[in-house]
Amino acid sequence: MxxxxxxxxxxxxxxxxxxxxxxxxxxxxAHVIVVGGGLAGATAVQTLRRxxxxxxxxxxxxQDRFVSCPMSNLVxxxxxxxxxxxxxxxxxxxxxxxxxxxxxEHLDADRRRVHLSxxxxxxxxxxxxxxxxxxxFESIEGLAQAHAQGLALHAWKAGPxxxxxxxxxxxxxxxxxxxxxxxxxxxxxxxxxxxxASLVAQFLKAHKPRAKVLILDANPDIxxxxxxxxxxxxxxxxxxxxxxxxxxxxxxxxxxxxxxxxDGTWIQADVWNIIPPHQAxxxxxxxxxxxxxxxxxxxRTFESTVAPGVHVIGDATxxxxxxxxxxxxxxxxxxxxxxxxxxxxxxxxxNETPILMNTCYSFVSDQQxxxxxxxxxxxxxxxxxxxxxQAGGTSSRHSPEEGALAWDWAQNLWHDxxx
Amino acid sequence: xxxxxxxxxxxxxxPNGRSAHLRGWVCPILGLAxxxxxxxxxxxxxxxxxxxxxxxxxxxxASCAACHPASATAxxxxxxxxxxxxxxxxxxxxLAFKQGQRHDATVMPQLVRGYTDEELLRIARHxxxxxxx
Numbered sequence: 270m271x272x273x274x275x276x277x278x279x280x281x282x283x284x285x286x287x288x289x290x291x292x293x294x295x296x297x298x299a300h301v302i303v304v305g306g307g308l309a310g311a312t313a314v315q316t317l318r319r320x321x322x323x324x325x326x327x328x329x330x331x332q333d334r335f336v337s338c339p340m341s342n343l344v345x346x347x348x349x350x351x352x353x354x355x356x357x358x359x360x361x362x363x364x365x366x367x368x369x370x371x372x373x374e375h376l377d378a379d380r381r382r383v384h385l386s387x388x389x390x391x392x393x394x395x396x397x398x399x400x401x402x403x404x405x406f407e408s409i410e411g412l413a414q415a416h417a418q419g420l421a422l423h424a425w426k427a428g429p430x431x432x433x434x435x436x437x438x439x440x441x442x443x444x445x446x447x448x449x450x451x452x453x454x455x456x457x458x459x460x461x462x463x464x465x466a467s468l469v470a471q472f473l474k475a476h477k478p479r480a481k482v483l484i485l486d487a488n489p490d491i492x493x494x495x496x497x498x499x500x501x502x503x504x505x506x507x508x509x510x511x512x513x514x515x516x517x518x519x520x521x522x523x524x525x526x527x528x529x530x531x532d533g534t535w536i537q538a539d540v541w542n543i544i545p546p547h548q549a550x551x552x553x554x555x556x557x558x559x560x561x562x563x564x565x566x567x568x569r570t571f572e573s574t575v576a577p578g579v580h581v582i583g584d585a586t587x588x589x590x591x592x593x594x595x596x597x598x599x600x601x602x603x604x605x606x607x608x609x610x611x612x613x614x615x616x617x618x619x620n621e622t623p624i625l626m627n628t629c630y631s632f633v634s635d636q637q638x639x640x641x642x643x644x645x646x647x648x649x650x651x652x653x654x655x656x657x658x659q660a661g662g663t664s665s666r667h668s669p670e671e672g673a674l675a676w677d678w679a680q681n682l683w684h685d686x687x688x
Numbered sequence: 689x690x691x692x693x694x695x696x697x698x699x700x701x702x703p704n705g706r707s708a709h710l711r712g713w714v715c716p717i718l719g720l721a722x723x724x725x726x727x728x729x730x731x732x733x734x735x736x737x738x739x740x741x742x743x744x745x746x747x748x749x750a751s752c753a754a755c756h757p758a759s760a761t762a763x764x765x766x767x768x769x770x771x772x773x774x775x776x777x778x779x780x781x782x783l784a785f786k787q788g789q790r791h792d793a794t795v796m797p798q799l800v801r802g803y804t805d806e807e808l809l810r811i812a813r814h815x816x817x818x819x820x821x
Binding site: 597605685 | 737763
């Protein structure tokens, strides 16, 4: 194993002292490390570079290519290919963003160092963690084994499982049941499971019209865009989708491919798609005291409330009220965090009035989509981001126009992060 | 070498963070005054020395880049690019969204209702200063 150590000049601790001389800046060698090259992390490195050409930036990412979670339900239904959703990291390297293909093994926030799976140790002046989520397979008895055997895929991180689930859908018997299990909120992409159910239903209607989609929802009701989804299901796929609330899967029996619900009943299905409960990814463990599942941050800076110098963005954060774990939101987190990191590196005031937006598009067929939007502003009284009451809302109904906008949105989001 | 705005008065006497409330009042007003008198920051790469009000403008505006193409290399889109557009025209469009006068709109009216008119003006002006290339 290679062992190398990069040590950069630690400029973060150098205070200017000459408060009037804003032209004085920190040493040009200030080093920001971003861990995680998903929508949050990739947007962060690109934004840091756009706003500061002199910064030394390293992206630590396990994969050699980016595969988008947004739009990946279209791949499961056979309406898009995984290639349509896959982008390279080459553009980052052209902008002198160093990329290390590795995972974070250990964070030493006191000494401002990260130890990586490659054996490297990197020093930083500011660290941004954008590691996404881990799945808590252990919370459902028998799931880890069933998942490893391909009997209960989640396909909730886009990649090989996305294609595997598409193949299982194609191979499903006529008149079969596709069962989709949704964990209790919060989870990544609140409307995502219902979008998936819609797209699977469209596939079944065309190819296996006697088959059914069964949604086993751990939540008491449809979590997002309920009226819009019900309208779409009733008009496009009447009788094809059954939604069962309060139906948490607690165990899976690989031998009989049955799942047990919290009320003790066993359910049989032909294809099982079990989305396990989530928590913030392992890289954030030292930032989550008392075994908390999500990372608490100051939403003005996205700095961890327990580890100075460490910022956390994207799905790993403990959400502010009504703030979804979405790709759009992760992108907006990255913008606010990038500005805060640059301000804190140069001892400048932080932006006390962040404003973030969100829009989640959901496809209900390969052509038609609808959306939900919100705007979130910092409340000095409540010390968090709060949704602006008079802002936000949903589409009036699904439409091909919004389907086209949804695809353009994704293309642009990918470009802003990776183009 | 790109021109930079002179360091903003608001960053003088940098502080302990407690005077942020005051800054929040002073900077937008100064920022607006500067913009209205036609003094423009060159639309080059903003530097880390960028004043707070300008940093607010660019961070607020950066949210738009989730949907709107922010560079000429972005893929062709039904969603219009915003960089370099006439600020007054952008501002009027945003107000029309906010007042429900654009019946062809989808998401924009719901989003702009989250912003004050002054915030929209600052965003419009910031976007107008960005290069189109």
